[in-house]
Amino acid sequence: MNDWYRADVSAEYAVGLLQWLEQRRIPIEDVLVDTGIGPAQLEGNLRLTTQQDAALLANAISLAGDPGMGFELGLRATLTWHGLLGLGLMSCATLGQALELWAEYLDLRTAGFCLSVQKRDGRVELHIQDLSPGAPMRRSALERLATMTACLGGQLTQQPLPELEMWFTDDQPAYFARYRHRLAQTRYGTGMCMVRMPDRYLDLPIPTANALVLRQVKAQCESERLKHGQNDCLIARIKNLLPLENGTYPGMEDVAQALCMSSRTLKRKLRQLGLNFRQLIDDARKNEVLRDVLNTAMTIDEIAERRGYSDAANLTRAFRRWTGESPSQYRAKLPFRLERAEMAA
Missing domain, CATH: 1.10.10.60 (Homeodomain-like)
Known part of the structure; x- marks a missing residue:
């Protein structure tokens, strides 16, 4: 089966999209045409396939006449859109702890992407890796995730973070002009896709912190991961080991040992x-x-x-x-x- 047909995307994001379109008097039944999304998926808090998510985005863009729909959804996403993980984010003590949690359990919200967190030169970088680059509507899905990630800081700390940036690999699309006033500082044509901010932001406190709730959320996230057959993103774990402090790169044996597996197993998982x-x-x-x-x-x-x-x-x-x-x-x-x-x- 094509990987695009795996149940990879939380239906809560689709529900948020449909509610917003309904406010614009766009009938839900029109948005769901040819998506294969049934009421049970939406009402039961289940998951959509990458293909269903792409079809929903395509319909929404066509009906709303807005090719920048990914940005719109990212800006409109509330912490509750992230379900159990959103509760965990709100329960973290600092923004740094929350971003680590977001990267660690992103696969429970969208398994088609993963995040790796790196620190360098006084900055923290959340690199976005597309694990289904050939799937349709990836630019919109990527813009949605990057914008959601960029908005988390202000939502959690309840204060503006003016030095936060989004970097995109490709050139600037024409539809960006209508969104630039609402987005973080945005760089195009960088060859990299990431959300970037000063590392001092990591120490910003989260007013809703609750250590007990956070422990409970992590335990439930692990249970949900097992239920869906998800594994924490191997690519992100490897990237967090690269490069070494002296600028060199470890070999496969060293990385496999750090990940508590044999090089043969690592090679098979990557394949x-x-x-x-x-x-x-x-x-x-x-x-x-x-x-x-x-x-x-x-x-x-x-x-x-x-x-x-x-x-x-x-x-x-x-x-x-x-x-x-x-x-x-x-x-x-x-x-x-x-x-x-x-x-x-």
Whole structure:
């Protein structure tokens, strides 16, 4: 069976979408046409397949005339949309603890994506990995998840977080213009997809913290994970081990040992996901190089040496393969479009 037909997306997000469209006088029956979504899925708090979620998004975009529907849904999502996990987020002591919980149990809300949390240079980065990149409507689904994630900080801490950013791999779509005033600072054409913020935000307290409720929620999340046959995202766990502090990358044996499994088991699990260990290393190195190139204080020669390339020419060849342009051409696009900052100016 195609992976797009697995029960991967919480129906609570569909219910939120349908309620909003109903307020706009768009009949629910029209939105559900050809989606295969039945009342039992919606009323029973069950899960949608990736295909059903995509069909619902496509119908909503067509009926509402808004190709930026992913942004709209992300902005409208409340903590209650996240169900049991939302209760857990509200019960965390700090924003940092909440973001770790969000990344750890995201598979219970949408198994088609996973998050890895990384800290570097005074920033925390929540990298979004698309595990079903060939499925339809992925851009909308990605914009929905990124916006939801970006909104969590303000919702949980009950204060504005002006230095929060969203980064997207592709170029800016035309429909972004109508949303830029409502979104966090947004960068396009970065080659990476993530939500990024100063690491000092991680210590911000959450007024609704409750340690007892948090323990109960975690126990229920584990039970739900077993019920749905979900596993915590292997890709995120591996990425959290890359790279090492000295800039090198561990081998498969080292990573497998850190994950308490044999290298053979790790290889098999990656193969089931259509990936291999070398791809993950290359992807991690690519992200590190892209970040370094954004730092105009570093020369290309310095970046090549730092990231293990024999010379700048080898790095440039790899960079062209990733982005279609040289590091200098990529750097020349700086500053990236920070839409809200531009408008304020």
